[in-house]
Amino acid sequence: MADAPTTQPSRPGMPTLTPVLSDIWDAPRSWTLEAYRERGGYRALEEARSRKPEEIVDAVKASGLRGRGGAGFPTGLKWSFLPPPDGGPRYLVVNADESEPGTCKDIPLMLANPHALIEGSAITSYAIGCDHAFIYLRGEVVHVYRRLLAAVREAEAAGLLGGLRITVHAGAGAYICGEETALLDSLEGLRGQPRLKPPFPAVAGLYARPTVVNNVESIASVPSIVLGGPEWFTSMGTEKSAGFGLFSLSGHVTRPGQYEAPLGITLRELLDLAGGVRDGHELKFWTPGGSSTPILTDEHLDVPLDYESVAGAGSMLATRALQIFDETTSVVRAVARWTDFYAHESCGKCTPCREGTYWLKQILHRLEEGRGTAEDLDTLDEITANIAGRSFCAFGDAAVTPIQSGMKYFRSEFEAGTHTPARELFPYTASTVFSGVSS
Known part of the structure; x- marks a missing residue:
């Protein structure tokens, strides 16, 4: 097994952070292929190609990686739903249509570290037998669109993608296209509206062919699982919510931003890392996963931020978009x-x-x-x-x-x-x- 990614504590007495996806963000020109490869980029793709595709699917299943786009469905299990190959095409579609108020993790990830997504897409495509992957991006973020296009060109020019074709598609800016079947309709040139299910995308998705639809962070996490192994991934987080994730703190917080930490960390711990609620004020209410999740209050400060615990508190972890509101807010x-x-x-x-x-x-x-x-x-x-x-x-x-x-x-x-x-x-x-x- 290749060397596992490293994790680092923040400072003595503070919760442990896990800079894996965000580890490269502070590197000079972190979005370039050169910077990514200096940090070990594309070693996971090489490692994956030395194994059988089904071994990669099994490793992701064993890791317990759950979809990082909201629903938290097990990623490897989703891949395994694809029917046996029949000689026709099958597709990977990366849902990068981040549009919900408060949710802001995928765009900075693609902006600062697009090659993690490209490498993850290549590994996933190999695992599911796909030779054409799509990244569906919200069209308003033109700077991210250009950066993704450049990253794909770099990977292609370096011969890293083999026979895989990656299409970066810019949507027209509709929140509903974050729903996976509406996204597929949009990709096909139709009006983005949800489809009746079943059939599910795994059976009849893009162009009525078997399709895997995953969130940006889910796919970008795959290379680290290939390198570190399932045991390394499950050493973080909780029993049913394994691994790490990006927690986006915004609003009335001293140091808003992205905090990559193990699932199961609490809002109290994250606020300690972020300098707390702004000076002179106190927490009133907050969202654990963006505007679409039931709000919580200061009585929920110590609820572990994992799927089960947040659900037990009456809300959803979803995208881990923590919007913080103090007592001055209506x-x-x-x-x-x-x-x-x-x-x-x-x-x-x-x-x-x-x-x-x-x-x-x-x-x-x-x-x-x-x-x-x-x-x-x-x-x-x-x-x-x-x-x-x-x-x-x-x-x-x-x-x-x-x-x-x-x-x-x-x-x-x-x-x-x-x-x-x-x-x-x-x-x-x-x-x-x-x-x-x-x-």
Whole structure:
């Protein structure tokens, strides 16, 4: 076995960080092939090609790597769902359509270390018998798109990809295309809308052929598993949530940014690393996995950030996008902004989501402006209950969980929206993280 990647402690007395994907980020011109190979890049691809494809699938299964895009489905198990080869093509599609409010790990990863994704794509393609891989990127991030294109050209010119073709595809900027089947429709030139399942992509995906769809971080983690082995990977994290991950801290935190750490670390430990909540303030609420996950409060500071523990606390780990809000923040205003996003991004295919998000937006704005009624609160409860679990894809659940959890923990603020504007209870100038901003 090749040398395993190293992990490093932050400083004495602090939680252990695991700079694997982010280890190269501070290197000069870290995005270049030269910098990547200086840190051992593409050794994993060479190692993988010395083994049988099924051995790579088994290693990823044994590692316990779970999808890093939100659902947390076991990655190797997903690969194994592909039917036996029939002589036709099969595809790898990397979901790089990072679009959710608060989620910001894949874009910096691709910007600073694109070759980890390229190498991971090449190893995965070898393991599943694919000779054409696609990376579907959100089109607005032109700088990342250009960097990925350059990385693919570098790898091709160096003869590293063999017969594999990698296509970097820029989408037109639709959040719904983060749903795997809507992404496949978009890749095929159709309007991005979720497909009815079954059949699942593993059986009939891109161009109706067997397809593996994985998140950027999932695929970029594969080279380190090949080099280090499953035992090295499972030595981090928890029994059911193995390995490391990027935790994105934003909002009212002293040092926002990406913190790569073992799954199971707590928000309290991450805040210690990040300098805590901004000076003079205290934590009020936070999201463990972006705006689509139920919010948690300061009583959940010590919940281990792994899939099972966060679910046990009533939320989801998802993309580990930790948005931190202090006591100056209006929950009604925050939830209303997220709802604006979901109403705008609904693809319109199913009635609960299309109509429900529209009415939720109207009600939340009335409450934010202090013009709501007691009936509005009952209607919020009713609409969110009618959307949850009834939309065509997970988008509907994503739209209502912030509202439901917000009302669970801070119902009095929603009730205050029947008589007092949020701007009076929580002035904009108090919650802004930038100076010189007025209401």
